[in-house]
Amino acid sequence: MNAPPTINVSLIVRLVILGLVAVIVQITAISQISLLGVSADLTPLIVASVGLLAGSVPGAVMGFAMGLFVDTALVQTLGIDSLLLTGIGYGAGRLREARDPSHTLVPIAIGAAATAISQIGYALIQFLLGVDAPVSFLLVREILFTIAVNTVLALPIYALVRRVVAPALPEDPRRRRARRASSVAGGISPLSQPKAPRRRRRRRLRVI
């Protein structure tokens, strides 16, 4: 019989700190840096990374909380970011749970998809709520450039989130299997084998 799910306090603390720092850095610095005429948006990347690493429920909760914090800190319409980021976190987490993708480039694809969902979803919700001004076709270009900039940043952000979150996560069964196999078969990679002690070369004296 499986044990009931326990609350991982260390993970919660790490996610709270990560969320707070990420939102503050985003709104105080990243939003004011222009790359290709647009600013990077780290929030969907961070939420998608948390979903990929920790699962659907932590991903969804992280998305909701970060969205709420962004909307509150910037005095924007409450609920839009929460709704979108909840979906992104849940979706990334379900992908991990259902497919368990292990390719190195998965975070890039997920980051691009998360940004696209965030940007297009935001535009759709704004249209539903009503836009007072005319909308330029250049909005499409801005959305595409934001996706491009975020795609470039997806891998470093994923690595950063993994560094913060991984120590608090329960052990990954796949990694455990790989480690066990390496201990039985002598290692999956020659790099992981312990180094043999170096032999000192004896110097031979040449007699001239």
Add this chain to the structure above:
Amino acid sequence: MYDKQVRRRRAILALLVGLSLILLTAYFGESIGGPLKTIQRGMLEVFSPIQEGASRALKPFKDLTNWVGDTFDAKDRATRLQKERDALRKQVIGADQARQENVQLKRMVNLNANQDLALSTYKPVTGRVVARSPSLWFTTITVDVGSSDGVHNNQPVVDGAGLVGKVTDVTSDAAIVTLITDHSSGVSSTVQRLNDSGILQTATGNPNDLLLQFLPPKSNVKVGETVVTSGTKSSRLDSLFPPGIPIGTVTKADPEELNLYQRVHVKPFADLRRLDFVQVLTRPHARAVVAKAGNTTP
């Protein structure tokens, strides 16, 4: 056990989505003094010192990244600026002559050139930009001056180049400024040479392209003309912006578009993507001036 986990997972998702929708609906239908907006203002008050500290700490990183971007654009910008300088030099020569004539004419009609009633009522308060919205839709910035510095809602905000926006939310030591590129913004503006007035709105998605709408259909607006705030004053509706604040230059004035949609395209003077410091035009003596104006009005 598996079914239970699935049900729990779906219940959490439904709860979070439901909460988001409730917040969205409640916020949208709420008045300015509603509980959600009060909570937001409280949070802004709590987080504004943190945002200010983080903004100062991250400024070198921000400047470095922007410097790299600027280096790539430097050559194009230098060529463009040289052309602008040549054009402006010609204008300055013409303007000097016009100013001298103007002084003479004002003396003739007994007007005091220093008595600019509209701008003399404003006191500029300089604030640092500490946060900015990452969304393409909410073009707002947070500045580190608030009601304790005399800042109130709907006050105009400028930088060295021209109009930036207006204050839309205030706490004791921070204020939210909605930029003129926000989709909810509309500024009554005038083409300086012709005195033709219209409403300046943004084309959402293109912050460098503002639309001066509702111009007279036969207006003779040309590319390169300066657009300023009109500052219309009437007994019922007072414009938020004082007259004569520069906004931008006309970049496209297509006669067909002017006839059909009564609009021209304007590029703002202020670089709204890179604002470090702005000035809020506060009105400390507004009441006194209004009273004075009321006494003099027959």
